[in-house]
Amino acid sequence: MTVQRIGSVYPSENLSATVALLTALVGEPTFVDGDRWAQFDVGGTRIMLAGTDRDDETPFLAVKVNDLDATLNHLRSSGFQADEPLVGPHERRATVHIDHETRWHISVYEPLP
Template sequence: MTNEFTLRGVMLPVENLDTALHFYRDTLGWTLRFRDGDRYASLDAGGTTIALAAPVEQPVKGQPALLVKVRDVSRAVVALSDAGVDIMLDPVNGPHEVRAAIQDTAGNIISLYTPLEAAAVSGGLDV
C-alpha cells in the first residue's frame, strides 16, 4: 500500500458530550485538547488520544473506532477495497478532515482520516 497507516487514538461513542467530558476530563483528569461544540472532543490520556464522538460524528453509530491517520483517504479506501476490506463509510468531508471507515476481519471499526489542510495539498478533497 502507498499510504502510511498511523494509529492516533481511539474514538468512543457518547450520547452526551458534556456528561462524557465530566467523566473523562473532570473525574479521570485527562486534558482536553480540542472540542467542536456538542459533536466531538479529544483528550490527552497520558500520551494516547481519546476522542469522544456524539452520534453525528460516529463513523458507525454506537461503535468505538481506532483513529488512523493516512496521507490520502480516498487512495487508502481504494487500496483497501481492492484488498477485500469491508468499507463501512466511503470518504466524506467532515468539518476538520476527510474521513472514511473500514472494518477489520474481527468486525472492529477503523476510522481513516486526513486533516483538511493535508487533504487540500494532496488533492483528496474531491471525494
C-alpha cells in the first residue's frame, strides 16, 4: 500500500462560482469535469471540489493509493469499516468510516487505467 497524494474535498452547491473564486485566489484549476468536480494543485496541496459528484454535504479527506484492494484489505484487517468500491468516471473509490460519532470520512481511491 503506497499513498500517492492526500487532499481535502469540499462540497459546492455552485461549482462554477467556487471555481471562479479559487481561480482568482490561487490560479487556474488543474482539472474540471463540468458541474461534477474540480481540483486545484497549489504547492504540494490539492484542493478538490465536489459539485454534483458527491454523496453528502460533509467535507472529507481523499487519499490516492496505488492499490485500492490492498489498501482496503489492510484497513479492514486493522478493524476499520470500509464500503465496497464504486467505479466513477476516472477512479475506483471506497469510503472508510472512522467511527459512528465522527461526521466526516475518508475516501480512498485509485485512478482507472
